[in-house]
Amino acid sequence: MLVGNVLLCVAALIGVSCFAVWACRRPWANSAIYGASAVFCAVALAGAIAALVGGAASTLTLPLGLPWIGMHFRIDALAAVFLCVVNLGGAAAGVFALGYGRHEHAPQRVLPFFPAFLAAMNLVVVADDAFAFLLSWEFMSLTSWALVVSHDRSAETLRAGLIYIVMASFGTLSLLLAFGILAGPDGHYAFSWMRARGPNPNETMIAMFLVLFGAGSKAGIFPLHAWLPLAHPAAPSQVSALMSGVMTKVAVYAFVRIVFDLLGPIDWRLGMVVIGVGAVTALLGVLYALMQHDLKRLLAYHTVENIGIIFVGLGLALAFRANGLTAAAALAVTAALFHVFNHSLFKSLLFFGAGAVQAATGERDMDRLGGLMHTMPRTAVTFLIGAAAISALPPLNGFASEWLTFQAAFLSPSFPQWGLRLLTPASAAILALSAALAAACFVKAFGVTFLGRARSEAVNLARETDKASQFAMFALAGACGVAGVFPGFFTNLLGPVAQFLTAARIPAQAIAAPWSPLLPVAASHNSYSGFVIAGCLIVATAVVAFAIRLVANGASRRGAAWDCGYPDASAMTQYTAGSFAQPIRRVFATIAFRAREMVFMPAPGDTAPAEFKATLHDPAWDLLYTPVGKAVGFLADSLNRFQFLTIRRYLNLVFLTLVFLLTVLALWP
Amino acid sequence: MTATLALQVIQPILVLLLAPLLTGVVRKTKARLQRRRGPSIVQPYRDIIRLLRKESVLAHNASWLFSATPYFVLAATWVAATLVPTFRFDTGLGPAADLIVIVGLLASARFALALAGLDVGTSFGGIGASREMMIATVAEPAMLMLIFSLALVAGTTRLSDIAIFVQSPILGLRISLMLAFVGFVIIAVAENGRIPVDNPSTHLELTMVHEAMVLEYSGRHLALIELAHSTKLLLYVSLISVVFFPWGVAPVGSDMARHGVAILLYIAKLFVGANLLALFELTIAKMRVFRVPQFIGVALMLGLLAALLRLVSRSL
DSSP: OHHHHHHHHHHHHHHHHHHHHHHTTSTTHHHHHHHHHHHHHHHHHHHHHHHHHHOOOEEEEESOSSTTTOEEEEEOHHHHHHHHHHHHHHHHHHHHHHHHGGGOSOGGGTTTHHHHHHHHHHHHHHBOBHHHHHHHHHHHHHHHHHHHHHSOOOHHHHHHHHHHHHHHHHHHHHHHHHHHHHHTTTTOOBHHHHHHHOOOHHHHHHHHHHHHHHHHHHHTOTTTTTTHHHHHHHSOHHHHHHIIIIIHHHHHHHHIIIIIIISOSOOHHHHHHHHHHHHHHHHHHHHHHHTOOBHHHHHHHHHHHHHHHHHHHHHHHHHHHHTTOHHHHHHHHHHHHHHHHHHHHHHHHHHHHHHHHHHHHSOOBGGGOOOHHHHOHHHHHHHHHHHHHHTTOTTSHHHHHHHHHHHHHTTGGGOSSHHHHHHHHHHHHHHHHHHHHHHHHHHHHHHHHHSSOOSSHHHHTOOOOOHHHHHHHHHHHHHHHHHHHOHHHHHHHTHHHHHHHHSOOOOOOOOSSTTSOBOSSSSOOOOBOHHHHHHHHHHHHHHHHHHHHHHSOOOEEEEOOOGGGOOOSSGGGSOOHHHHHHHHIIIIIHHHSOOEEEEEOOOTTOOSOOEEEEEOOOHHIIIIIHHHHHHHHHHHHHHHGGGGOOHHHHHHHHHHHHHHHHHHHHHOO | OHHHHHHHHHHHHHHHHHHHHHHHHHHHHHHHHTTOOOOOTTHHHHHHHHHHHSOEEEETTOOHHHHHHHHHHHHHHHHHHHHSOSSBSOOSOGGGOOHHHHHHHHHHHHHHHHHHHHHSOOHHHHHHHHHHHHHHHHHHHHHHHHHHHHHHHHSOOOHHHHHHHHHSTTOOOOHHHHHHHHHHHHHHHHHTTOTTTOOTTOOSOTTOSHHHHTTTOOHHHHHHHHHHHHHHHHHHHHHHHHHHOOTTOBOTTOOHHHHHHHHHHHHHHHHHHHHHHHHHHHTSOOOOGGGHHHHHHHHHHHHHHHHHHHHHOTTO
């Protein structure tokens, strides 16, 4: 009973959470709670891998919840993949927090919620009826909300918490309505019943948009991403890693489960909508990220970008499936799910690195860091690997999954519809643009934080992070390398999922011979072997190094930086996050964010300082949230009048309402 | 068997050996067109040897990344150049990589070089890294669009297959291929930092991009960077010649004599490419850095147009 094992782990995690309420102030609580969380996640991970390899779906009904329904749980291939993602991320976060958690000022505000959050995410993935799903979903939202507002009581965190809880409620409401439509007039809530029922096309369309809003707001698609860059950085770093690396993936799971599995056939136009939303999200996400100088917020915006890439893959899969091109749909869905896995690896890794930097220096602002390569060399190496992986550079894993997404996009000439034929190349170009922008952004993030000279005294006092955190970071960096060099192994594991969702799978890859290339489509000649490329790079580097050692003058001398003869006296003259991004801001953000630069030069002879001002406008806030917020405020103010009426007027209102309702009842057909 | 193995070893060595010569030819032709005598075409070799003999000066706060980057940059560029068929279609690594992988490898090299530019913490390094990445963000989507249009014509993104398809007699005059050719030339000019995007022969000028990034390098490290830069130029010239002018490249299973002819033809193509590049550079002025996105945008539009034409009609 695989699902039983996972549920036992969930129960154990909830038990740990209750235990933490009692134990959280003890000196050993940190190690005990995080250690236990990591162990139970690892056990659940083993169960999930067994389910993925075993293949057979496993179900269980517990007599909990609503008395006449019970709670249904089920693990199939799709759930198993996402359980792997959740528990791998959970275990890594637990190990990282073994050391990192000691920096926590108020552990009693974090420790009880951490295992509960992990348990909630597991429950969402194994839920097999709408009631269990929504309950777990809300449990996940609330525990993560508690973790977001746990950290401190600054106004910024409270604002993040408020926006998060509003957006989370909106998302749950959308999902609730979507399940209402799926359940139909008879109101059966088990997923198996919804699958069998098959809604009509109009219902499908409405439900699909509701799911896009509900799951999309949790995943962070534009313009519903607004809470994400506020809430993710506000939490402690191990929780930021979980929220960005794992919880957004649970939202992707919700989308895939409902749209691919429960909704049945979907019109190709809806696939087009998803591709378009994904492409816009990817591009704007990375552009937002480039404008940031807070390291954790930059990473949070990159989550928005990667969710966009995943949704482009899912949209392509929907469009291919709607046209009966199952092989291409399988490729697109494999690419998207492989990217889900890869992103959970490198995003957790990067947040761990940012957390280590924050713990060592007390700074998240990149413009006050610099030169950490010398004081925190191991954190720097792992962050560099994560940065290269997220920038889609070969031979790491980010490149492998983006390469697969491009291969899926290259199959667009087989679409019968003109709209898709034209949209797909355009979205592929946008994906290439966002990959290039991501590379620029991570040159900035790594370069300004870890390279150069120290911009504040805190950097010189920084010490390398503890062994447990280092272990977690090196393990994830190693996983990024392995997934990049042996992508065929992972796409093979995703085969049953593709089979389940699209009724086809990409060709099984020969993994016995590690140098054999990844072949996404049987007929095509396109192939990529991460193993060969990594091998060639290593051999070429070795040959070059050997040749240089043989023929060149090996002497090195240390001296002052040359800098064309104008060495900078102060570390503050170095390029900062803002100055690095300035050319890109000028080229791209002038339109997207209405970025403007103003220089005030005082008149000659005037001793006033010159001023430079750069302004940005966030389109999501300007065009959506601020007007909606104003409208809600206006409505609340208008209704406020009803609070201060005399008793006569209240009685009048009651009477009029009664008359109105009776009239309606009388006229109702 | 041994002959194939020998050819597979010759290819990467040939690429690395010819690269400085190509740079030398470009410089010589430019000089002659400007009515200067110019340095000998083997001057780049002499420069590299001279640099290799000198000691390397590292800034006080340069980290290991700074000294490791030249090795990685040359290795990545070299691997990418080896993946491009030069004188024979079978590179031995054909199934391991397609055109996107080559672009990815060059992006890796650029990523490392931009980080090295930021490592010492000087303003010149910063400006170079920042602008290099800005140009890359415009050039990469354009490159992908062009690859897309090629894939639409040839049905694959593997380079040798594209070349074999272009060589085949069934292919008539294709407008989409011509547009893609112009686009590729623009990308090649931008990626290699040639005029009008960047000027490889300037120092101490605010418009410089690549040179600003590698300003702190000296000795053997600078030699490696220079060699990598030449190799990248050779890569782009080979790429354009094998995709658009694949005639004379030795097919799979040719004998040694055929391969000898193919090598000579390849070198001749490189000479022609170098001369055309020099001529192009002389007829145009350096652009302001913020005009560059518009210049590369032309390549993106050409790629889109080529893809569109191809979608509209099978024969265009």
